[in-house]
Structure formats: structure tokens, C-alpha cells
Amino acid sequence: MAVCQFSLANNGWSQLPSRNSPPGRRNFAADSTSGGQTIFWGGSSDFLTGFGNSLTWHTDVAIWDPLNGWYPSVSPFSGTARANASLTQLRDTNGRLTVLGGTVIDNSTEADMVTNFPLANMTDIVLYDPRTPTGQIPPQRKHHSATLHPDGKTIIVFGGEAFNATSSFCLNDVALLDTQTWVWRIPNITGNALYRSNHTAMVIGNQLWLIAGSNQTSKAVDIQILDLDTWQFTYDFKGVGAPFESLGGVKGLVGLIIGLVVALLLAAGALWWWLRKRDNSRKEQFVETDDGVWHTSDDYLPPMRDDDRDPSRTSFSRYTNMSLDQAKYNEPSAQQWDTVPPYMDSRERAPNFLLLPLQTQKPNLAGADTHEVSYAGSHTNATFPPSTPSSGH
Template sequence: MAFSLVRLTLSITLILSSFVFDVICFTPPPRFAQTSALIGNKIYYMGGVVPLPDPIISDFFYLDTSAIKSTDSSTLPWTNLTGLDNLFASWGTAVTGGANKNLFVLYGGRMTPAEEGSLVIVYDTNNNTWNKPTISGGEPARRRKTQAVIDNGGKMYIFGGSTSLGPGPGNTPVNDMSILDTVNWVWSTGTLENAPDARIDFSATILSNGLIVYIGGSTLNDRYVPMSQINTYDTTSDTWASKDATGQIPNPRGGHSAVLTSDGHGIIIYGGAVSISADGQYTAASPDIAVLDTTNNNFVWSQPKASGTAPPQIAYHTASLVGNNNMVIAFGNITNKGPSPNIYVLDIKDNNYKWITSMDNSTSSSNVGVIVGAIIGSIGVLILLGGGLFWFYRRRKTKEGVIETPGEFTDAGFARRYDTMNSATTSQASYDFSRNLASPSIESEPSKEKEFHPSYSHNFPVQHDPEIEDDDKEFRILPQELQPEYLEKKFGSNNGDDI
């Protein structure tokens, strides 16, 4: 039993220690084309593309944005969730779904062969489990390089994308609208009337009025959509529209990111690239930051200048708006140089754009130091508890070495009577044995009063306790060293009666 308790305590300690190690020491490798979704204060990331020989990775983790102090990747509060159910995914799209907005809903993309049959996979952030929901309605074809959005009612809107990644007849961009209800798990479709051309690598942003704004991207054969051409889908009326934007129009691009401005009336785009050469080389989009004002449904571009040290020019990254003031940009492909391992933060407060390397989260209720301290404290409590249980078990086993003579007794005064009687009995027995062994030739007159036999309980003194009622029986206890079996083995026997 003691061994089982110690083993259980050590097992729990190792599990908690492993969790602490993941919280403190995990740093995700460089990547691009990952999927992400902001759920509460945490940005969840899935997979992506890394340099060969393993181009697709199967990790899953989150960044606690409420505990970010510095954008240094080695100090960021990452938590690794890999191992719960390893999946390979890249070029997919994900949203925050469910009635309680606690689900990481992953759609499409490129996955392992074992998962290719699962178009939608869901991670529940409340119980940390993956599942493949049963969805009714007509399921659309798998697609990649698309961008989904979700409305306040939990409906996920998936437009465009491609049925393949590489060139050739299999690489077919589409222009249909698939709608997934992440509360009731039902597929439906939007109208194709006035829908824009099929495209990939665009950005999609939903406004507070339910209007989805599609910006940039490329059509078949890498023909990039002009940034002055803005396509919108009204989720309320199921209608498409096209608008011409004015102002400082940025250059075309694909693989860029987009988030809402602090007031919700504008869209900030960042990064992206265009492919203009046959050898697959890309050119970074210019400028890296542009803002589309959507006030009164009049679309006007501007190109603000951001202060601070700008990150390298990247594409195929992800971005999330955190706390209405910070655009958190993750990973991405540094143009013609490979994937990035870093997080970049653009402060957009009051439309004053500034690249920052630290964030003030002093008022946040979530803090990695507090979490880690609580876990370490729990480990200490478990160790102390295990030690206490082990000590109690050993003490109990020690007491079991004392054998009681038959008789009735009560619990009152047990400990005091035991100590007194054991001391008196042992002293008397030691004296009798030492005298007999020292003078074996001397015979003493037999006396019934002095007759001694360990099986006679009346040879031992009786201890009375005032707490015991008069009608209680006497209590006698015989130490183990005076049991007949023990004495016969040690000193021999005389017809089995006397010693």
C-alpha cells in the first residue's frame, strides 16, 4: 500500500512537472501557412510549413496574450498542446466557433492521409479534446489557401480557395460560398449571383454589420486582384456586391493578413507578396501597412507610417486583434529567405501605428508566473501528502508487531494502560528468566503464587483506569517476546507446559 501511494504521488508530480516544463520551455519552430484562432486571451496555432525534409508539422499550441511581456520568442508564454491528438495541417483556415465561442474549428487545408477524410476537425478548449463532428447537409469539396470568418451567431463563411496546392489541372480556384453552422453543425451554401471570380490567398474580414470584405489575392495563373477592387458579401441578405476603393491604393498582393481597427470601421492589412518570376521568387508587397476605411460603406485607402523597428517583410502569416489595441502577427515566410520563428506586435491605439517589443499586461488577471507558482506549490503539497501517508502506514505496521492476549477491552485509556502494563510485564519476565538461567542447580519451593507461564494472563499486573466503568472487563496485553511460540523457540520447552 505504501509503495502504491508513493508511486501515485510521484506519477502526479511527474505529470505536473512535464506541464510546467512545456509552459516554461516550449518554443515553436519557424513556420508559415499555419492556421490560428483567438479564443479568449489565447491565440491557438495549428501546424504550418517548415523547411524540408519535413515540410508539414503536426504541433498544436497557444500563446497567452494576457501574459506577454516581451516579443522575444524565447520568453513568450507558449503552452504546447501537441500529443493530445497529433494532426498534420497547413494551408487551412480556422475560426472561433460554438455556442460558447470555445471551439477551435479547423477546416480544409492539407492534412495527413489519415485525416484527409475529415473536412472539419474541432478542438474543445474547455475539456482539451479533439473531435470530428457529425455534420448534416451537403458537404463541400476540400479546399486550401482560403480565409474563413464567423459571425456572432456561430456561422462560419468559407469563400473561394483552391482544390489543390500545386500547379496543373488539379489546381482549380473556386468561387462558391460554403456556410457551416458551428452551433447546430449544418452545412448550407450562399448565393453565386454576382459572386467575384475564383481566387486564393485573399483576406476576409467581417464588420459589425455582418458585411464580409474580401481584399486582394490572386486568380488562376497568378493574376493578382487590384486592391481598388473590393468585393463584399452581406451575411444578412445573402447578396454579393463590388465596390471601387479610392485614396492611396496599395500594390496588389496575396498571403497578407487583415484585422479590424480599434473603432471597428476600418481594416488594417499587413504584409503579403506577389510572384512575378518563373523560378518561384516572390517580391514583397508595398507598402507593408495599409488601412481601408469602410465608414458609411465608402471604401477609402490610406498608407500610415508606423514608428519603431519594422519586422522583415513576410507573407502567409497570421494576425489577430488583441484587446482592440494590438495587432499580433505570428510567423510567416520572410520573402525569399524562409520561415520566421517570431511574433511581431503593431500598436494601433488611436490610429497611431507603432511597432513594439513589449506589452503592458500588469492589470491582467492571468499571469504565467502565478500559474507556474501555483503548479509548483501543488507539487510540493503532493510530495508532503505522500510522505505523510507513507509515515502513517509505517507507524501502523510497527504497532501491528504487538500481539494482544484474548480478552475484552475498551478504547478509553488504551494508550496509557498499554505503556504501563508493557513496561511492568517486561521487567518481571526479564528478572525471572535471568535468575533461572544464572542458578540452574538451585531448586526453589514450588509456589502457586510464583508459578509463571506466559499463557497465564493472571501472572501480569492489571492496570485500572478511573475512566473505565466498574463493570468493564480487565485489560491485559502480552508483548510478542513473551508469547509461547517465541519462548519455546528461544529457550526450549518442558513438556510444552513450563519454561
């Protein structure tokens, strides 16, 4: 068998070198696996495939690996060979292969002459172990398509060709096989599906694309789409969204990232400004006094209470330990105590007491003269008896 590939870059075909390739065959079934391999099963080799006058019907599996080339034929099927069947690998742990439909080669000495072999019953499924499905079993066929549903467990069968004793005809029906329960069912289809066989089918997104093939009278060159959500035939393609399409593509994603970074920087700047303002506000609440200690406004003496304003009460000045009567409280200078600003220097906050010098005083002798001593700048005048020498001392 020759393996060819089509290059999108060069827009051309080329044949890949291969060793140990199996004999060429036709009317086989094939599928690509999740591991990148291509598996071939069934079909025949004859003079049309360069096999001379010999005829061979194949029941083995041929595997092509892009990295390692052809593998030797493995797992020959012990049952009857088939031609024009479909092959589908299931997405399970065993990678099972499912063969559906086609013609049953009940006489291996005869070549395929279109109608000389019976069609395989759709209940006759070839696996590594045979299965017998139930449910709404579809008609027998060949040249159909069998495609794995996006759910990974359902096989979608479409179209193909059938014949009876008098004629052959194309099909346009859809049948679903659940490979977990092995039950066939026929979905409710809307829209007009074209009859076709020998076509190509592939799943893109959630749509089944049916490409080319042939119908009853001519070749089909169109593409018809089956919506797997609504089971409606249409010619409208649902585009697969580009990455980050909801954000406006890659540019939208970049813009979103930049916006988030800017927002974080603004939030960090606002937090720094708030913390700095709070610290400055705290510093303004502290005032240094004469003793070199910083105090808050709460540390200052509160305004004088009413009972403290009684001039008969004894108080102390911060500059003397002498007991004095507070004089002339009603004078404006004494009333300034209540109007001192909260952060004024402690000297200015102190009440205006009458300060007198310290001196030794002697008892007032009878008949002694008194002298009036006046202190400029004081709030009152005081008289003291003169000092007289003590007799006898």
C-alpha cells in the same frame, strides 16, 4: 471539408463530426462572424485536397455553424474566382463580407502554380456589391492578413507576398481601408516590421498581433505587435487589466463594500446617539409643579422687578385672598426671592408675605382697652381692640 478543434483542457486536437460538408479546398479566405459562424470563400479543390484529378475553383460561400453544422453553399460570386485572398466581415446591420487581394483566377482550367495567376488589384474589392475605393492604394498582394480595427469600420492590411516577372518577395507594410468612405490610407509607422506572409493576425485590446508565417528565406516563429494607438511596432505586450484592477481586484472590491457598510453603520449609530441626547436634553427642561402640570423653565415667574419690591404695594399670597402690606422687605428672608434657583419648588419661590388669621373685626370704641396679641414666628406684631358686646343688641 473537415473541421477540427483544439482543446485547451486536453491539450490536443479532435475532428468534429459534420454532415453535408462541402468538398475540401485550399487557398481559401475565411472569417469568424459575430454570431459564431465561420465563413469560407474562394480557393480550389484538386488532388491535393482529395478531389482526384479534377480541378474546381470556388466562388461560393461555405458556412460552418457549431450548432447546426454545414449550411448549403450560398451567394455564389458572379465574378472571377480568387485564391489566397482575405475575408473580413464588417460590423454593420448587413454583416457584409469584404474580400481583399489574392490572385485572380483568369483561367479556371489551370491549377495554382504560385505565379501563373495575376494578383488582384487592391482597388478591386469583392462585396455583395463591388466597391471601388480611392486614396493611397497599397500594392497588390496575396497571403496577407486583413483584420478589423477595434473601431468596427477600418480594415488593417499587413504584409503578404507579391511577385513580378522575375521574382517573388514578402511585404511588411500596413494599409488601412475605411469601409464607410472606401478610402485607402497609409499610416505613419515607426519601428521595424518583419517581412512575412501566410501569417496570422488578431486584435487584442488595442494591439495587432502578427504571429508566425514565413519570410523570404525561412519560417517565422516570432510574435510581433503593432500598437494601434501609436502605430509603432514592438514586442511588448500591453496586458488587459483584470476586472476591478484599479480597486485591487475582487478582494479590493469586497474590502470597499465592507468599508462602506461599516461607515454607514457608524453614521447611523452617531445619528441615533445625537437624537437620543437631544430628547434627553428636552426632558430636563421640564419640571412638575404642585398642580401636577409639567412646565418649562420659561413658565416660571421671572425674578421680581424693582417696582414690585416696593413694600407699599399691595400683593396677594397664594394661601389667602386678604390684601396685605409686604413687611420688612429688607430682611434676608424677603430677599431670597431673587436667589431662588430656576427649578425650585413653587412653594419655595413664593415671596415671604405676612399672613394673619381671618377674624371678624368691630369698630374701635372710644375708651376701649386694647390688648396686644403676639403671633410667634411672624415678622411683626399687630394690636386689635377687644371685642365688646354691643349694647341694645
